[in-house]
Amino acid sequence: xxxxxxxxxxxxxxxxxxxxxxxxxxxxxxxxxxxxxxxxxxxxxxxxxxxxxxxxxxxxxxxxxxxxxxxxxxxxxxxxxxxxxxxxxxxxxxxxxxxxxxxxxxxxxxxxxxxxxxxxxxxxxxxxxxxxxxxxxxxxxxxxxxxxxxxxxxxxxxxxxxxxxxxxxxxxxxxxxxxxxxxxxxxxxxxxxxxxx
Numbered sequence: 756x757x758x759x760x761x762x763x764x765x766x767x768x769x770x771x772x773x774x775x776x777x778x779x780x781x782x783x784x785x786x787x788x789x790x791x792x793x794x795x796x797x798x799x800x801x802x803x804x805x806x807x808x809x810x811x812x813x814x815x816x817x818x819x820x821x822x823x824x825x826x827x828x829x830x831x832x833x834x835x836x837x838x839x840x841x842x843x844x845x846x847x848x849x850x851x852x853x854x855x856x857x858x859x860x861x862x863x864x865x866x867x868x869x870x871x872x873x874x875x876x877x878x879x880x881x882x883x884x885x886x887x888x889x890x891x892x893x894x895x896x897x898x899x900x901x902x903x904x905x906x907x908x909x910x911x912x913x914x915x916x917x918x919x920x921x922x923x924x925x926x927x928x929x930x931x932x933x934x935x936x937x938x939x940x941x942x943x944x945x946x947x948x949x950x951x952x
Contacts, residue, residue, distance in 0.1 A: 760789045760852040762873050763796025763862030767889065770799045774862055774887050777894075778803055781860075788812045789852045792821040796862045796870075801825040815848040846872060853877050859884040865910045868921050875927055878903060900928060 759781055770778075778800065781788060788804060791797040792814055804812055805826040812828040814821055817835050824830060833848040849869065853859065853876040863870045863886055874897060877884045884897040886906060897903055907915055907924070918924050 757857040758787045760856035760859045764864040764867035765795030792816045817848045862887045864889045
């Protein structure tokens with residue numbers, strides 16, 4: 756049975772209809788949903804699954820207490836480093852979800868570094884990711900470094916510069932694929948290559 760790691764941006768205030776349709780497909784196929792406990796996408800996904808009386812859900816939390824568990828589902832508490840806080844504190848549960856996932860489904864506003872970090876973790880682990888890219892209201896698959904490059908090329912250049920500073924994107928590219936030397940800040944997306952499912 757497949758485990759689907761669903762995550763996304765905390766600033767997304769509602770799930771668009773195409774995303775709900777994907778969730779309906781997940782429910783229909785009885786896949787196990789791995790979801791975090793944050794506000795935003797995590798909470799909205801939880802609320803939708805609860806509204807559909809879906810029980811095949813595991814909520815991941817960092818530390819001993821979940822911030823949100825709408826359906827009182829099974830929880831997985833992930834220990835963080837003792838002095839970690841903020842992004843680093845919550846990222847440990849996201850990495851664990853990526854490890855346990857068969858696939859990833861990210862709902863991204865092109866701004867959230869946490870969601871992008873999930874994509875990077877899943878790519879490192881050679882997992883397929885479906886991204887709902889909110890700015891273009893489109894689905895894009897990310898299986899390869901080229902796919903990631905195309906996705907980033909559609910983001911605001913200042914945001915990509917911020918991702919580079921905070922997530923070391925260029926290092927990620929060159930470490931994963933040393934033969935690649937392209938500059939993520941100078942790229943442009945080729946619409947012909949964008950996969951919309």
